[in-house]
Amino acid sequence: xxxxxxxxxxxxxxxxxxxxxxxxxxxxxxxxxxxxxxxxxxxxxxxxxxxxxxxxxxxxxxxxxxxxxxxxxxxxxxxxxxxxxxxxxxxxxxxxxxxxxxxxxxxxxxxxxxxxxxxxxxxxxxxxxxxxxxxxxxxxxxxxxxxxxxxxxxxxxxxxxxxxxxxxxxxxxxxxxxxxxxxxxxxxxxxxxxxxxxxxxxxxxxxxxxxxxxxxxxxxxxxxxxxxxxxxxxxxxxxxxxxxxxxxxxxxxxxxxxxxxxxxxxxxxxxxxxxxxxxxx
Amino acid sequence: xxxxxxxxxxxxxxxxxxxxxxxxxxxxxxxxxxxxxxxxxxxxxxxxxxxxxxxxxxxxxxxxxxxxxxxxxxxxxxxxxxxxxxxxxxxxxxxxxxxxxxxxxxxxxxxxxxxxxxxxxxxxxxxxxxxxxxxxxxxxxxxxxxxxxxxxxxxxxxxxxxxxxxxxxxxxxxxxxxxxxxxxxxxxxxxxxxxxxxxxxxxxxxxxxxxxxxxxxxxxxxxxxxxxxxxxxxxxxxxxxxxxxxxxxxxxxxxxxxxxxxxxxxxxxxxxxxxxxxxxxxx
Ligand SMILES: Nc1ncnc2c1ncn2[C@@H]1O[C@H](COP(=O)(O)OP(=O)(O)O)[C@@H](O)[C@H]1O
Ligand SMILES: [Mg+2]
Numbered sequence: 001x002x003x004x005x006x007x008x009x010x011x012x013x014x015x016x017x018x019x020x021x022x023x024x025x026x027x028x029x030x031x032x033x034x035x036x037x038x039x040x041x042x043x044x045x046x047x048x049x050x051x052x053x054x055x056x057x058x059x060x061x062x063x064x065x066x067x068x069x070x071x072x073x074x075x076x077x078x079x080x081x082x083x084x085x086x087x088x089x090x091x092x093x094x095x096x097x098x099x100x101x102x103x104x105x106x107x108x109x110x111x112x113x114x115x116x117x118x119x120x121x122x123x124x125x126x127x128x129x130x131x132x133x134x135x136x137x138x139x140x141x142x143x144x145x146x147x148x149x150x151x152x153x154x155x156x157x158x159x160x161x162x163x164x165x166x167x168x169x170x171x172x173x174x175x176x177x178x179x180x181x182x183x184x185x186x187x188x189x190x191x192x193x194x195x196x197x198x199x200x201x202x203x204x205x206x207x208x209x210x211x212x213x214x215x216x217x218x219x220x221x222x223x224x225x226x227x228x229x230x231x232x233x234x235x236x237x238x239x240x241x242x243x244x245x246x247x248x249x250x251x252x253x254x255x256x257x258x259x260x261x262x263x264x265x266x267x268x269x270x271x272x273x274x275x276x277x278x279x280x281x
Numbered sequence: 282x283x284x285x286x287x288x289x290x291x292x293x294x295x296x297x298x299x300x301x302x303x304x305x306x307x308x309x310x311x312x313x314x315x316x317x318x319x320x321x322x323x324x325x326x327x328x329x330x331x332x333x334x335x336x337x338x339x340x341x342x343x344x345x346x347x348x349x350x351x352x353x354x355x356x357x358x359x360x361x362x363x364x365x366x367x368x369x370x371x372x373x374x375x376x377x378x379x380x381x382x383x384x385x386x387x388x389x390x391x392x393x394x395x396x397x398x399x400x401x402x403x404x405x406x407x408x409x410x411x412x413x414x415x416x417x418x419x420x421x422x423x424x425x426x427x428x429x430x431x432x433x434x435x436x437x438x439x440x441x442x443x444x445x446x447x448x449x450x451x452x453x454x455x456x457x458x459x460x461x462x463x464x465x466x467x468x469x470x471x472x473x474x475x476x477x478x479x480x481x482x483x484x485x486x487x488x489x490x491x492x493x494x495x496x497x498x499x500x501x502x503x504x505x506x507x508x509x510x511x512x513x514x515x516x517x518x519x520x521x522x523x524x525x526x527x528x529x530x531x532x533x534x535x536x537x538x539x540x541x542x543x544x545x546x547x548x549x550x551x552x553x554x555x556x557x558x559x560x561x562x563x564x
Contacts, residue, residue, distance in 0.1 A: 084454060124448035
């Protein structure tokens, strides 16, 4: 019953191009291009329902942030978008998610995951060299036609992740020699290497210091041109800084979804206001 | 009252401390004693001849155990060819694919197999190979040792694969790797050092086995030319020479014991170093 509340709310407050242009985020028509759209999404871990009727549209070349107290289902929702939760035993999903209008369950899963990349809360470089970490996705997806092309793609990805200058002399060293912030940018480079259309970032800065965090936020601004970005964060300043749209989750429900300024300055729901003003228990 | 309590506690503490200390000393002391004793008795008769010459007939002095050293190496090679693939693949299955009930059964069976006395495994190889062929052979001995390797190979492979963080698997799958591909390209390479360490320790463990060889590879006073003939092996030589009535054979047995111990010890140390390196890399 309650599941429908956020949905109708969302239809009412679905951001229009005017909303986002108010943020200075929109030029031209791409603001209205829908990259991903979820409808009535429910998710169960065994008998526990973690997501209740989530409906949401994610716009192309925009940054969408999810906020909410921990355990409210932000990661779970993110992981349904690339079907990574399928790997968890004893789970069930219903409802639809469309990528460019196509049901993600009709897309071959490895193809979907190539198009929808993901960066995790804790950086998880492979126990391989820096070069091999970035090359990994290219290799397994058969995108490395020859050695020269591979090197070029690796360099380009590292540049896009603003890491190239720091690692160009030690590409063959273990990724574990890098600092925490560098490791996280390496994971971003690794995700970018396969040219994803969407990049899902699950609290990418939660383990990083402010300087490393600032670097990743800069990166997000630059990547917007080529990617649609969805970021989970428990840092509300971060959401306010980087996101064009923000969704507020509570206990597995999407309470409110709107332009970021609306969510932070003028939210429609009392729960949202309580949370963004820090009055939440 | 309180002081009595404290006194009692202190006394119990002192007794426990000295008791556990004593036992630790006894355990470590035994090892040091064996090492020292073997060194004193074994090392002094060790010459180049030991590694290059065949055993001499009774009554003649000199000679070595070259055939037993090569024999042991051949037996261990076969053991590895049998035990490692089966153990490794079994471990991969248990860690990555096994359903709960079936995995429980397999684990239970491997634990049972691990508890089977080695001589019984010798009988198994004897029945399987020696009886039908009507002669002892290197193959039969190697098979017995290989079967002995399987349970530990399965379990150590499984443990090291399980120790690979789930975040690495997810990282690979999030890039489009299938489950199998992520296991082959990320999980197994991440566990590689650990798995290899397990295999080396396992190999060192069966290298000293005597009982299952007695009626499989038997023994041989000469070179064993292929895989179908009986062969000498270090542990069996130690056994035969040590229970012989000849003084110079006793000396040879000590020397063989010393060589075997050194081999096992160095494999152990190399394996531990490998493992230490792995821990360093994986944080
Ligand atoms: N693998 C899992 N098995 C069972 N329950 C889970 C699992 N992962 C998450 N949950 C539960 O689902 C809910 C949402 O979790 P999550 O999506 O991780 O929240 P968030 O990312 O917002 O902190 C929590 O109550 C959590 O305990
Ligand atoms: Mg989370």
